Amino acid sequence: MSSCQNKENYAKAEDAEDAGREFIRASLDGNYEKAKFYLYKDSADFNIRLLDKWRANYDEMGKEEKSGYRSASIMPIEIAAAENANAYSYTYYNSYKKDTTTIRVLKVNDEWLVDLRDLH
Numbered sequence: 001m002s003s004c005q006n007k008e009n010y011a012k013a014e015d016a017e018d019a020g021r022e023f024i025r026a027s028l029d030g031n032y033e034k035a036k037f038y039l040y041k042d043s044a045d046f047n048i049r050l051l052d053k054w055r056a057n058y059d060e061m062g063k064e065e066k067s068g069y070r071s072a073s074i075m076p077i078e079i080a081a082a083e084n085a086n087a088y089s090y091t092y093y094n095s096y097k098k099d100t101t102t103i104r105v106l107k108v109n110d111e112w113l114v115d116l117r118d119l120h
Contacts, residue, residue: 023035030070038114039114076091077093079091082104103115
């Protein structure tokens with residue numbers, strides 16, 4: 001019951017940058033319910049399975065590593081329209097690990113959602 005209530009407290013993303021930032025921040029903080037709120041639910045459940053794998057990896061981390069991710073800043077490199085105005089690539093790194101990552105953000109039914117299927 002409480003997880004349903006929490007989802008109602010998350011604000012819909014206003015644009016691609018907002019969706020990417022909220023998803024990344026939730027992931028760095030280990031808040032995978034919030035990350036799932038900003039995730040595109042594809043028909044094959046690829047995104048959900050990948051996020052579940054991320055969660056399992058996060059759960060295995062030690063306190064110090066989790067703390068490093070939680071205190072990390074998101075460092076956007078580029079947020080650009082991909083195929084059209086309804087799809088953007090969001091390239092960033094976090095100040096803890098500094099690995100460059102690109103996610104895709106889609107506008108689906110007037111909602112901005114993160115799509116991990118083409119993750120780099």
